[in-house]
Amino acid sequence: AQSVAQPEDQVNVAEGNPLTVKCTYSVSGNPYLFWYVQYPNRGLQFLLKYITGDNLVKGSYGFEAEFNKSQTSFHLKKPSALVSDSALYFCAVRDGGTGGFKTIFGAGTRLFVKA
Amino acid sequence: DTAVSQTPKYLVTQMGNDKSIKCEQNLGHDTMYWYKQDSKKFLKIMFSYNNKELIINETVPNRFSPKSPDKAHLNLHINSLELGDSAVYFCASSREGGSGYTFGSGTRLTVV
Numbered sequence: 001a002q003s004v005a006q007p008e009d010q011v012n013v014a015e016g017n018p019l020t021v022k023c024t025y026s027v028s029g030n031p032y033l034f035w036y037v038q039y040p041n042r043g044l045q046f047l048l049k050y051i052t053g054d055n056l057v058k059g060s061y062g063f064e065a066e067f068n069k070s071q072t073s074f075h076l077k078k079p080s081a082l083v084s085d086s087a088l089y090f091c092a093v094r095d096g097g098t099g100g101f102k103t104i105f106g107a108g109t110r111l112f113v114k115a
Numbered sequence: 116d117t118a119v120s121q122t123p124k125y126l127v128t129q130m131g132n133d134k135s136i137k138c139e140q141n142l143g144h145d146t147m148y149w150y151k152q153d154s155k156k157f158l159k160i161m162f163s164y165n166n167k168e169l170i171i172n173e174t175v176p177n178r179f180s181p182k183s184p185d186k187a188h189l190n191l192h193i194n195s196l197e198l199g200d201s202a203v204y205f206c207a208s209s210r211e212g213g214s215g216y217t218f219g220s221g222t223r224l225t226v227v
Contacts, residue, residue, distance in 0.1 A: 038156075043218035044158075044207075044216070049215050107156075108157070
């Protein structure tokens, strides 16, 4: 069974500073990894994914994530945070090895970017 | 607009009632999902259909019944609503393989 952990409930960062939102995962097969963002009273929006290939994945709005197989991590990063990045971020994992469709979401990390 | 659309956006109803939430996607995706987001923002998968076939059926009370008349639609019917059913219900769709999901904007269900 797959699982995903987001160890921080909240991340605070000043505008212009780099940000990192952490995610670790567990799957029995090959991990398909995703990041989504949720703004207040909205649905989740897809940011980026890792399926295979380059460990550094670039996505929407200047976000990127690094897949680290040995640490089973997929941290979300951005070099320079914007106030408008403040939102709820979800990491998600699917077990690509089993060919299943079930995607499990982490508990979410709330990002606050202060001006 | 290409999207996943859910109706209604808000639903307030009394305990014991039966209600339905509708979802439609015009993205040509093969797979559709229902997720429940509770008050702590935790997302839990409920059901998934692939080409009208039920492929994921999580531990959900049998008062909840999904129906997929075609691969562009996935509806959720809830019988005998309880206070604990209050949540935001999200519909989503995806292509097969490793694609991400496209989510609807959610239906906020409040049971009083």
